[in-house]
Amino acid sequence: MMIERSSVLQASSPSVFQWFSRPGAIHRLLPPWLPVTVIEQAASLRDGTAVLGFPGALRWRARHQGSEFAQDRKFVDRLEPEGLRGLPFKAVRWRHEHLFEAGASGETTLRDRVESNLPKTQIRSMLDYRHRQLAADFAAHQRAAHAGLQPQVIAVTGSSGLVGTALCAFLSTGGHRVIKLVRHAPTAADERFWDPDHPAQGLLEGCDAVIHLAGASIFGRFTPEHRQAVLRSRVEPTRALAQLAAHSGVSTFVSASAIGIYGTSTGPDALDESAAEGTVPADFLAEVVQQWERAAGAGGAGLRTVCIRTGVVLSPRGGMLAVLRPLFTAGLGGKLGSGSQRFSWIGLDDLVDIYHRALWDAKLSGPVNAVAPYAVDNAEFTKVLAETLKRPAIIPVPAAAPKVLLGSEGARLLALADQWISPRKLLDAGHNFRNERIEAELAHSFGTAKV
Incomplete structure (x- = not known):
């Protein structure tokens, strides 16, 4: 069975082909709803091998076929299971052609051809996701280039986390050099040891x-x-x-922050970045974020500093969705308490775009709210998540339940927080959100989006 998917990118075939060859490409294209991790990215599109990890320590090895390689025009990978970890895949047939067709006006038609005996609907969802990702990633990098961003050397802490993994892959596929600041002995050329309490004087050299x-x-x-x-x-x-x-002569310092600075109950109106400290009653997390942001500003006026006040990050790969997905899939999902508490969220890829914008938009400084324009309450989120997963959501969760896991304070600060936050700075800057509404974000994240 052969399945095809194609789309047109407004970029030359060499530049699109090069995107696929850069570190992080497979991370950007791997659907987040699959229980798969990247063990090894192919070192070469000509004859390298990509290794993916499945539950149970299983390994999917996709070997690139040198005999079918054509620079800037084609590469092919084929599933070639090896050893006991690959044994369950012996019955799976998989051959994937990537074709790059140059257009007369400089555009590229990217065509995927997959020959496999896996379910057709799963393959189509995967290919649809890949093409959405590519189009959105290329559009984001082109906006940055139009604004004057040149390839940079960017140091990143927290690179192995949910956000860090996605962000590093996005930046490296976009042509930037990413240096991962790690708290262990470096194991790769792109890593530098970072002591958080006493960073070495040369840590950021060249960044x-x-x-x-x-x-x-x-x-x-x-x-x-x-x-x-x-x-x-x-x-x-x-x-x-x-x-x-x-x-060290760094021009831009972008620090994570959180909408927790606004407190756990923001009141009847949406708060934007102009809301002063003390607008709402202080709590532990609000006080932490205030200190955090003041620390980020310690570089002084000569360093452009941006604090990304992040809402609840949505991705099946981690965080809240990773916890809720098995419950809802089993039909055990439901609204939390009254369901009226408002929920300011952001999709993982939209958060990556916001960090990216902080690099190239010189007008951005200080706090920036990283939330989608349309917040929802818990009842609406529950309804949309259940519909996306095609499951009922009829079992309400008592408001007291989170206290069992998190304690009284944890439940109040995290599970039961009622936060309505506006991304005013981004909206005023004309920022392009990939998914503004919760329906579109969950459909994209779980592979049910309509093409």
């Missing part, structure tokens, strides 16, 4: 920008130990890194 994502997870019971870990992992490491960036 144009820093994107600082690292910080202990806020999820959990707010014991004294957890509160200390959340605070300690953010404030002083951020201050030290910002000061080092300023002294």
Whole structure:
């Protein structure tokens, strides 16, 4: 069975072909709803091998076929299982042609041809996702280039997390050099050891920008130990890194932040970046984020600093959706409490675009709300998620239930937070969101979007 999918990109065939050859390409194209991780990206489109990891330590090995390679025009990969970890895939047939057809006006028709015995609907969903991703990624990079962004050297902390993995892949496929600041002995050429408390003077040598994502997870019971870990992992490491960036000649410092700065109950109207500290009653997370952002500004006036105040990040690969998906798939989903608490969210790819914009839009500085333009309440989110997964959502979750897992304070600060936040700075800048509404975001994330 042969399945085809094609689309037109407004870019030359060599540039599109080169995109596929760069580190991170397979990360950008792998559908997030699949239980798959990238073990190894092919070192060469001509004859390299990509290795994907499945549950149970299974390995999918896709070997590129050198005899069918044509520079800027074609490469082919074929499933070639090896060893016991590949044994379950022996019965699977998979051959994937990637064709690049140059157009008369400089555009490229990208054509995928998959020959396989896997279910047709699954292959089509995967190909549809790949083409949506490519179109949106190329559009984002072209906007940046039009604004004057040249290839940069970008240092990134937290590169192995949900956001960091997606962001590093996006930047590297766009032609930037990413340097991952890691807290272990470097194991690759693109890594540098980073001591958060005492960063080495030469850590940022040659870097144009820093994107600082690292910080202990806020999820959990707010014991004294957890509160200390959340605070300690953010404030002083951020201050030290910002000061080092300023002294190292870095032009832009982009730091993660959170809409928790607005408190857990924002009131009847949406709050934007102009809302002053103290607009809502302070709580632990609000105080942490205030200190965090002040630390990010320690580089001084000569360093353009952007604090990305992030809402709830949506991706089946991690975070809230990864927790809720199995419950809803089993038919055990339902609204939380009254369901009236508002929910300011952002899709993972839209968050990547916002970090990217912070690199090239010189007008952006200070706090930037990274949330979609249309917040929903918990009841609406529950309804849309259930419809997307084609499951009922009839089992309400008592408001007291999160206290069992998170404790009273954790439930109030996380699960039951009522936050209505507006991305006013981005809207005023004419920012392009990939998915403005929750229906489109969940359809994209779970492969049910209509082409």
